[in-house]
Amino acid sequence: MPFHLLFPLASSILFVLGMFFVRQGITRGASPWTGTFLANLWLALAWVGPGLIQANDLSWTAWWQACLIAMSFVLGQIFTYFAFQFGDVSVATPVFGVKVVIVAIVLSLLAGEDIQAGTWTGAVLAAAGVAFIQAGAAAGRQEKTFLRTLLTILLALLAAFSLSLFDTGLQVWGREHGPFAFLPAMFICTGLLSMGLVPWVDRVQTLRKQQAFRPVLCGTLLMALQAMSMSWVLSRYGDAARVNIVYALRGLWAVLLMWLLTRIPGRAGQELTGRVMLLRLLGAILLTASVVVALPGPI
Numbered sequence: 001m002p003f004h005l006l007f008p009l010a011s012s013i014l015f016v017l018g019m020f021f022v023r024q025g026i027t028r029g030a031s032p033w034t035g036t037f038l039a040n041l042w043l044a045l046a047w048v049g050p051g052l053i054q055a056n057d058l059s060w061t062a063w064w065q066a067c068l069i070a071m072s073f074v075l076g077q078i079f080t081y082f083a084f085q086f087g088d089v090s091v092a093t094p095v096f097g098v099k100v101v102i103v104a105i106v107l108s109l110l111a112g113e114d115i116q117a118g119t120w121t122g123a124v125l126a127a128a129g130v131a132f133i134q135a136g137a138a139a140g141r142q143e144k145t146f147l148r149t150l151l152t153i154l155l156a157l158l159a160a161f162s163l164s165l166f167d168t169g170l171q172v173w174g175r176e177h178g179p180f181a182f183l184p185a186m187f188i189c190t191g192l193l194s195m196g197l198v199p200w201v202d203r204v205q206t207l208r209k210q211q212a213f214r215p216v217l218c219g220t221l222l223m224a225l226q227a228m229s230m231s232w233v234l235s236r237y238g239d240a241a242r243v244n245i246v247y248a249l250r251g252l253w254a255v256l257l258m259w260l261l262t263r264i265p266g267r268a269g270q271e272l273t274g275r276v277m278l279l280r281l282l283g284a285i286l287l288t289a290s291v292v293v294a295l296p297g298p299i
């Protein structure tokens with residue numbers, strides 16, 4: 001495995017752990033807006049120092065490009081948190097796997113990048129894995145729950161599209177201006193845009209009363225860390241198609257996490273049938289195969 005693909009691999013694990021904690025906070029009453037705002041706040045604070053140092057190295061053109069990418073990132077986050085509000089981690093997370101297909105298409109059409117055949121094959125396998133996992137999500141569900149699952153899928157697809165635009169823009173403009181100069185500008189813009197969410201953000205006292213403060217804090221810190229890792233590798237190395245195929249392994253980690261939780265007596269999710277978990281496992285295997293197929297080839 002090329003060294004730079006270790007970054008999306010680590011991000012895929014951090015994403016599932018982060019959303020597991022955030023989901024706990026949302027279940028206890030925290031608003032999804034709170035998760036979006038806090039994750040972006042940590043990113044902005046982490047990059048404000050380098051941003052002030054590198055501010056003179058960027059043109060006004062680079063700043064509006066950074067702002068456009070930040071808008072895509074914030075929209076993707078909002079849709080992501082809402083998707084987890086209406087579903088569980090093992091249902092919503094694998095849907096993001098179709099992002100590998102969207103990224104490949106966007107790179108080919110807008111960036112003019114020549115996508116390798118192995119990458120296209122891996123993208124198709126990843127999408128097929130998502131389909132199996134969603135078949136498992138729908139199997140044996142009542143109509144009300146099934147409709148809720150469909151809403152979760154729609155929100156996850158909107159998140160995948162927004163974040164695909166983010167990845168493509170970061171690969172093209174981030175590599176053009178350099179990660180040390182461009183990433184601080186992009187994350188500062190992200191923090192400023194997120195200030196518009198303040199009226200809907202829960203107060204600390206409310207989160208403590210709901211016993212949601214710790215899971216939301218842990219979850220948003222992990223989400224910020226994985227976003228920083230993904231942003232760095234895209235702006236430094238590009239290779240967005242293969243990076244996203246490795247990142248799609250979060251679907252596998254989500255299924256494994258749910259399976260482990262169902263082994264604990266008294267935990268929610270034990271009503272899942274063997275057929276449901278088998279379909280999800282088949283989907284996870286296809287996602288893993290997609291990574292193996294896509295890895296060979298030039299960087």
